[in-house]
Amino acid sequence: MEETGKDPKLNRREFLAKGLRVSALVGIGGLAVLTVKKSLAGETVWQLDPSKCIQCGRCATNCVLAHSAVRCTHVYAMCGYCDLCGGYFKPGTKTLNTAAENQLCPTNAIKRKFVEDPFFQYSIDEPLCIGCGKCVKGCGAFGNGSLQLQVRHSICVHCNQCSIARSCPADAFSRVPAGKPYLLKQITLENPK
Amino acid sequence: MPWPWPLVSWLVIKKRSRTGVFWASVFSLAYFGFYRQGCVCSIGAIQNVTLALFEQSYVIPLAVLAFFILPLVFTLFFGRTFCAGVCPFGAMQDLVAFRPQKTDPRLNAILGVIPYIYLGLAVLYAATGTDFIICRYDPFVGIFRFNATFGMFVFAGTLLISGIFIARPYCRYLCPYGVLLNWVSRVSWRHITITPTECIQCRLCEESCPYDAIDMPVTDGNPEERLVTTRKLILICLLVPFFAILGGWTGSRLHETLAGDSPKVRLAKTLADPVKSRHQPETFEITAYKSSGKPLAQVYDDARSVLRQFYFGGWILGCFIGLVFGIILAGRLLTRYRTDYTPNRGACYSCARCVDYCPVEKNGLVKMES
Numbered sequence: 001m002e003e004t005g006k007d008p009k010l011n012r013r014e015f016l017a018k019g020l021r022v023s024a025l026v027g028i029g030g031l032a033v034l035t036v037k038k039s040l041a042g043e044t045v046w047q048l049d050p051s052k053c054i055q056c057g058r059c060a061t062n063c064v065l066a067h068s069a070v071r072c073t074h075v076y077a078m079c080g081y082c083d084l085c086g087g088y089f090k091p092g093t094k095t096l097n098t099a100a101e102n103q104l105c106p107t108n109a110i111k112r113k114f115v116e117d118p119f120f121q122y123s124i125d126e127p128l129c130i131g132c133g134k135c136v137k138g139c140g141a142f143g144n145g146s147l148q149l150q151v152r153h154s155i156c157v158h159c160n161q162c163s164i165a166r167s168c169p170a171d172a173f174s175r176v177p178a179g180k181p182y183l184l185k186q187i188t189l190e191n192p193k
Numbered sequence: 194m195p196w197p198w199p200l201v202s203w204l205v206i207k208k209r210s211r212t213g214v215f216w217a218s219v220f221s222l223a224y225f226g227f228y229r230q231g232c233v234c235s236i237g238a239i240q241n242v243t244l245a246l247f248e249q250s251y252v253i254p255l256a257v258l259a260f261f262i263l264p265l266v267f268t269l270f271f272g273r274t275f276c277a278g279v280c281p282f283g284a285m286q287d288l289v290a291f292r293p294q295k296t297d298p299r300l301n302a303i304l305g306v307i308p309y310i311y312l313g314l315a316v317l318y319a320a321t322g323t324d325f326i327i328c329r330y331d332p333f334v335g336i337f338r339f340n341a342t343f344g345m346f347v348f349a350g351t352l353l354i355s356g357i358f359i360a361r362p363y364c365r366y367l368c369p370y371g372v373l374l375n376w377v378s379r380v381s382w383r384h385i386t387i388t389p390t391e392c393i394q395c396r397l398c399e400e401s402c403p404y405d406a407i408d409m410p411v412t413d414g415n416p417e418e419r420l421v422t423t424r425k426l427i428l429i430c431l432l433v434p435f436f437a438i439l440g441g442w443t444g445s446r447l448h449e450t451l452a453g454d455s456p457k458v459r460l461a462k463t464l465a466d467p468v469k470s471r472h473q474p475e476t477f478e479i480t481a482y483k484s485s486g487k488p489l490a491q492v493y494d495d496a497r498s499v500l501r502q503f504y505f506g507g508w509i510l511g512c513f514i515g516l517v518f519g520i521i522l523a524g525r526l527l528t529r530y531r532t533d534y535t536p537n538r539g540a541c542y543s544c545a546r547c548v549d550y551c552p553v554e555k556n557g558l559v560k561m562e563s
């Protein structure tokens with residue numbers, strides 16, 4: 001750089017480099033301006049829309065985590081507290097008790113508790129849930145759809161591209177603002193609250 | 194987390210300290226790699242920025258934008274100091290480069306085209322909203338999270354083990370962000386130099402760069418005969434557009450293959466194929482389509498518009514790759530004369546290894562070897 005001014009060739013090269021440098025800066029700046037307009041201060045997180053989900057089971061298997069970050073959530077406000085819970089019992093179960101072979105959940109993660117005749121309360125033992133969606137399917141088919149899958153943000157490692165989203169057949173995944181990270185269905189038409 | 198950039202740039206440009214850069218990279222590996230688990234990174238942010246440019250509904254978090262922009266700006270000022278001490282991928286490979294071997298310059302040039310192809314593909318897939326392939330095939334994030342699938346583990350293992358001998362294989366032959374850094378670094382304001390003052394052609398640094406990033410002096414036959422140069426220039430002016438058009442045409446031919454990964458196209462294909470849809474068990478995709486209540490015509494329309502995007506995208510991608518190929522060829526054809534040993538501004542990662550080989554001291558004296 002000290003040479004500038006002596007050698008005309010060097011001078012020309014310096015000038016060219018400077019020009020290119022300035023254009024690179026303008027280019028990067030331009031890109032930043034274009035995108036900044038479409039940016040938001042906070043982070044986004046991945047979430048699935050339970051109203052699109054068809055419970056294909058890939059949530060359990062396609063997460064980058066061995067024990068998927070997707071877990072079942074129970075929206076109590078929508079639950080019918082049924083004795084014959086479509087999400088709890090395997091179809092065709094005769095005696096409605098908590099025997100393991102009667103339960104739909106492969107890890108027995110749903111707990112059934114008697115409230116008062118004929119109501120039972122169901123709760124999810126989240127650490128046991130693998131997000132397979134079997135109960136969600138059962139509840140959606142025979143009940144009110146109060147069991148729903150959601151990405152648990154305390155477990156999710158927030159991949160830039162969620163690996164379940166890539167393979168979800170129902171296109172249920174999207175990026176949502178981290179301030180409003182859950183997309184639970186609250187009421188349905190059949191069950192206005 | 195913007196502070197590692199100035200720190201590393203200072204270590205490289207002002208302190209010229211390999212030890213400093215080394216510890217910075219150890220820290221970055223631990224922090225950005227194992228603690229933050231690698232997501233989101235500057236390399237992957239290419240796709241977020243692309244998506245933000247092309248997709249109306251996508252909003253990009255500021256932090257991700259910063260991850261993309263900041264290293265480029267710092268590289269424009271100081272060279273690729275980001276690669277030296279901030280990027281956890283680079284750090285990891287830098288730390289295992291125990292026995293770097295010289296690589297064949299021709300092979301180097303050919304393999305060097307891969308990052309351009311990877312960048313082009315990543316932009317194409319991000320712009321069409323199909324996938325983030327850089328994240329999908331990210332070899333190291335599985336290691337940072339201790340949960341790599343078998344395939345990824347083998348890939349990462351191969352990279353790291355070959356990285357003992359061929360230093361930074363990912364950086365040199367894959368990294369798509371490296372392409373952008375390479376461009377920007379070529380016109381950087383400051384850049385690391387091997388010698389603090391003047392090169393005395395002692396050749397001591399000749400073998401010091403593990404990445405073959407040092408440009409040797411070329412003085413023979415300077416200046417080249419006018420006629421030879423003119424011929425070369427004419428050849429280049431013909432070759433470069435030819436490669437660009439050929440590439441573009443090839444890319445457009447391949448658009449259906451390229452779009453094969455798009456779920457919209459795949460769904461339309463399955464629905465359009467009567468044999469498949471009747472005789473095979475219903476796929477989840479079809480179940481989801483049925484329950485969504487979308488009209489069939491809409492599915493076909495969607496697929497058609499994706500295919501159209503890929504047709505244009507294929508042209509652009511192909512042209513780009515052809516252009517890069519032509520320019521690399523042109524670069525090898527033309528001779529650049531220089532008298533000193535200098536780091537190649539595009540390829541140098543500013544690791545500061547070569548600095549310690551130079552016997553010239555700051556005040557212009559030659560160091561005495563003890």
Ligand code: SF4
Pocket residue numbers: 048052053054055056057058059132133149164167168169170171172173
């Ligand atoms: S991958 Fe999609 S459809 Fe399948 S269970 Fe998860 S959200 Fe539901």
Ligand code: SF4
Pocket residue numbers: 046062063064065068069070151155156157158159161162163164165
């Ligand atoms: S973002 Fe990653 S960790 Fe979270 S649910 Fe998706 S794949 Fe799993």
Ligand code: SF4
Pocket residue numbers: 236275276277280281282283284363364365368369370371374
């Ligand atoms: S070339 Fe790519 S992977 Fe290597 S250090 Fe630079 S940004 Fe990181």
Ligand code: SF4
Pocket residue numbers: 385401402403404405406407535536537540541542543544545546547548
């Ligand atoms: S600083 Fe020197 S040793 Fe390191 S990459 Fe650049 S030229 Fe090679």
